[in-house]
Amino acid sequence: MNIPQSPSPNFTFFSDESLINPFMDNFDFSHLMFDVDEGGNDGLIEEETSSPISIVSSETFAGEISGGSGSVTTLSKKESTNRGSKEGETKEMGHRVAFRTRSKIDVMDDGFKWRKYGKKSVKNNINKRNYYKCSSEGCLVKKRVERDGEDAAYVITTYEGVHNHESPSHVYYSDMVLSYDHDKWNQHSLLQS
DNA sequence: CGGGTTTGACCTGCGC
């Protein structure tokens, strides 16, 4: 079983509440979901058969991993397996990370610069889904942001891909975050084992 | 003027 060092190598800004106290006035974690290249089949997937991003199933872990303040779920990599051979060379879907947070604001500042490129209404959700790309040159990371259809107080943010650069925030916080991640993923390791 | 947002059109995959 392979445990990632981070759900998204360059996405670490949210990882420590102490780093973003002002921001935490506006949201708190409800769920953390992630998907990685390897080890994406370590059992948790089984609960995601009906939906790659199942908020309900992730509740299962809420109490176990951190006393209910948050949860972690590995997502099935449906897109990659489906498209696999055809688009594998063009799509850099190595990582997909989804967060479900309770937030007053739709777009959370994760330290990266995003450019909005689309907005769609999706089925079973009265709220629109927003599509963002990383503004950095050559960086293909994408982000989807949508309000939870069942509870608009929650925002579902999905990251796809890996940044090929560091964010300003990452530079400042990397040291602390690294230590945090280590503990966090150890927890995850225990959970899965 | 450059960069970001908006928004309708278009493309693609999937289920029937």
Place this chain on the structure above:
DNA sequence: GCGCAGGTCAAACCCG
């Protein structure tokens, strides 16, 4: 094959 839904494009627009 067709229709639907999700994802992306790109022109127009906005703003600092």
